[in-house]
Amino acid sequence: MKKIKKIAITGGTHGNELTGIYLINKFLKNPTLVKRDSFKTFLMHTNVKAIKQGTRYVQRDLNRTFTQKELENKSLKTYEDILAKKINKELGPKGSKNPNIDFIMDLHSTTANMGLSLGVNLKDKLSLQVATYVKEHIPELKIYSWRGELKDASFVSSISPSGFTIEVGSISQGILRADIFFKTEKLIQTILDFFELYNTNSLKKTCSQIDIYCNAKIIDFPKDKNGNIEAMVHPNLQENGYLKLKKGDPLFVSLNGNNIYYEDITEVYPIFVNEAAYYEKGIAMFFTEKKTIKI
Amino acid sequence: MKKIKKIAITGGTHGNELTGIYLINKFLKNPTLVKRDSFKTFLMHTNVKAIKQGTRYVQRDLNRTFTQKELENKSLKTYEDILAKKINKELGPKGSKNPNIDFIMDLHSTTANMGLSLGVNLKDKLSLQVATYVKEHIPELKIYSWRGELKDASFVSSISPSGFTIEVGSISQGILRADIFFKTEKLIQTILDFFELYNTNSLKKTCSQIDIYCNAKIIDFPKDKNGNIEAMVHPNLQENGYLKLKKGDPLFVSLNGNNIYYEDITEVYPIFVNEAAYYEKGIAMFFTEKKTIKI
Numbered sequence: 001m002k003k004i005k006k007i008a009i010t011g012g013t014h015g016n017e018l019t020g021i022y023l024i025n026k027f028l029k030n031p032t033l034v035k036r037d038s039f040k041t042f043l044m045h046t047n048v049k050a051i052k053q054g055t056r057y058v059q060r061d062l063n064r065t066f067t068q069k070e071l072e073n074k075s076l077k078t079y080e081d082i083l084a085k086k087i088n089k090e091l092g093p094k095g096s097k098n099p100n101i102d103f104i105m106d107l108h109s110t111t112a113n114m115g116l117s118l119g120v121n122l123k124d125k126l127s128l129q130v131a132t133y134v135k136e137h138i139p140e141l142k143i144y145s146w147r148g149e150l151k152d153a154s155f156v157s158s159i160s161p162s163g164f165t166i167e168v169g170s171i172s173q174g175i176l177r178a179d180i181f182f183k184t185e186k187l188i189q190t191i192l193d194f195f196e197l198y199n200t201n202s203l204k205k206t207c208s209q210i211d212i213y214c215n216a217k218i219i220d221f222p223k224d225k226n227g228n229i230e231a232m233v234h235p236n237l238q239e240n241g242y243l244k245l246k247k248g249d250p251l252f253v254s255l256n257g258n259n260i261y262y263e264d265i266t267e268v269y270p271i272f273v274n275e276a277a278y279y280e281k282g283i284a285m286f287f288t289e290k291k292t293i294k295i
Numbered sequence: 296m297k298k299i300k301k302i303a304i305t306g307g308t309h310g311n312e313l314t315g316i317y318l319i320n321k322f323l324k325n326p327t328l329v330k331r332d333s334f335k336t337f338l339m340h341t342n343v344k345a346i347k348q349g350t351r352y353v354q355r356d357l358n359r360t361f362t363q364k365e366l367e368n369k370s371l372k373t374y375e376d377i378l379a380k381k382i383n384k385e386l387g388p389k390g391s392k393n394p395n396i397d398f399i400m401d402l403h404s405t406t407a408n409m410g411l412s413l414g415v416n417l418k419d420k421l422s423l424q425v426a427t428y429v430k431e432h433i434p435e436l437k438i439y440s441w442r443g444e445l446k447d448a449s450f451v452s453s454i455s456p457s458g459f460t461i462e463v464g465s466i467s468q469g470i471l472r473a474d475i476f477f478k479t480e481k482l483i484q485t486i487l488d489f490f491e492l493y494n495t496n497s498l499k500k501t502c503s504q505i506d507i508y509c510n511a512k513i514i515d516f517p518k519d520k521n522g523n524i525e526a527m528v529h530p531n532l533q534e535n536g537y538l539k540l541k542k543g544d545p546l547f548v549s550l551n552g553n554n555i556y557y558e559d560i561t562e563v564y565p566i567f568v569n570e571a572a573y574y575e576k577g578i579a580m581f582f583t584e585k586k587t588i589k590i
Contacts, residue, residue: 022524022550025523025550026550026551030551054574054575111467111469111470170467171467172406172465172466172467172468172571173467173468173469173571174406174468174571174572174574175406175569175570175571175574176524176527176528176569177527177528177533177569178527178528178529178530178533178548179530179533181527181550182552228320229317229471232471232472232473232476233471233472233473234473235473235474238472238473238474253473255317255320255321255476256321256325257477274470274471274472275470276467276468276469276470277469279349279469279470280349
């Protein structure tokens with residue numbers, strides 16, 4: 001087993017998600033909070049310009065710029081493309097066998113009611129092992145995964161071989177909420193605790209299986225031919241991330257008050273329901289399927 | 296009694312408050328919904344460029360540009376200053392004895408839990424009469440007021456002699472919520488119903504007094520010398536607009552988890568608690584005092 005030597009906690013990848021930005025501020029002021037004996041913890045505000053502006057990004061979404069292909073493409077010249085290459089050099093480089101950082105946890109918040117969520121790479125055993133440990137200590141935790149290879153992942157946390165996107169909500173963009181701030185902090189502390197035990201071979205046997213919400217499929221809002229939204233997320237789903245949806249359940253409600261129902265026979269679990277930042281991406285929610293994975 | 300001939304419903308004064316924008320869309324598509332026999336209803340998206348951008352404003356907050364002084368100041372050249380003069384010509388002009396619109400309701404949403412709220416001018420008897428009628432039909436309604444003369448008011452709704460700012464929350468910026476959408480619509484319909492009865496002398500005797508939250512005082516977040524927030528809104532207040540606050544009640548909680556208490560002996564009722572758009576204005580909340588006003 002290879003020891004984890006350097007962990008990065010990153011925040012402000014989206015400049016209007018204040019929880020991570022202020023947690024990094026807190027840790028920078030009190031580094032002992034994130035210090036452990038067996039590894040070094042590195043703290044970073046990733047998109048400083050977006051943080052100053054109080055916007056998600058300056059020119060493009062930084063958390064969609066870290067595919068291997070885009071990192072290698074020198075013709076990409078937006079503020080975030082250039083920033084991504086700089087961050088990749090500092091924390092990676094991505095794909096390296098000896099990257100500067102072994103594990104990245106990138107702090108996000110969402111306007112969707114996702115509670116405490118970890119976005120993991122299903123193929124990475126270490127991430128799944130951490131997730132299982134955290135789930136045992138924080139039972140409300142949910143874990144979702146994305147499809148594909150690490151090299152094609154575009155997230156900050158995909159720079160290192162293992163890592164998480166941490167999503168906590170619901171919370172509006174541009175605000176701090178004490179409950180969400182302290183929950184996110186507890187989650188970070190639990191992850192750091194895992195690695196201290198991991199490095200010192202002190203981990204007790206963890207649970208051997210875990211539920212993961214996977215293979216996300218994009219669902220857009222019903223729209224007219226001009227692209228205007230014609231129906232909103234149904235109130236049943238609004239503050240109910242990971243709710244099981246079965247055929248005949250209401251999904252949207254039109255501006256005129258008519259329900260639109262889920263029509264498929266496959267049971268799905270919507271996540272990122274009504275995330276503000278996804279309106280421009282044409283995403284009302286993602287449908288996931290719940291799978292039990294053996295660790 | 297002077298009849299009300301023209302009412303304007305305006306939305307998108309802040310381009311990231313979607314409720315009003317989409318309600319105007321709905322009404323433009325189905326004008327009969329806001330049609331009444333005794334007056335004309337005019338519909339308007341006020342800040343079209345900010346709506347397209349999905350931002351609160353382009354260069355400055357449009358809903359702070361309508362003081363008489365600023366409307367008359369030709370040296371003000373931001374996008375919103377020029378737009379304000381155009382809107383003032385269309386809906387006003389402000390201060391005219393014969394303005395184009397008699398009553399404006401400007402639709403807003405807030406990340407603060409204000410429920411259904413009306414912002415009124417305490418000196419305008421007609422507005423108070425409408426508010427009283429609405430409160431009788433929608434008991435959850437709250438009414439707050441601002442200090443000062445109409446000419447010094449900077450809001451869109453201050454262009455006409457009478458009018459409201461309608462604030463509904465909590466809702467994140469940049470999203471639609473079905474519950475808030477339909478509640479706001481019901482509020483608008485109730486106001487239109489009032490004017491139909493008013494114009495046809497069919498109003499029944501309404502309640503003779505009403506509670507109003509007035510004389511708002513700005514409260515900023517505790518900050519360090521660099522302007523960084525050191526404490527968040529206390530969880531007790533977070534989703535509790537208009538909560539009575541008395542000496543010794545928790546007000547903020549520091550990033551380190553220490554409570555900061557309200558120390559004054561005057562009982563206050565915080566509003567606009569943790570509104571995202573007010574972070575840049577240095578406002579964590581407003582303290583109001585509850586007054587019972589005779590109508």
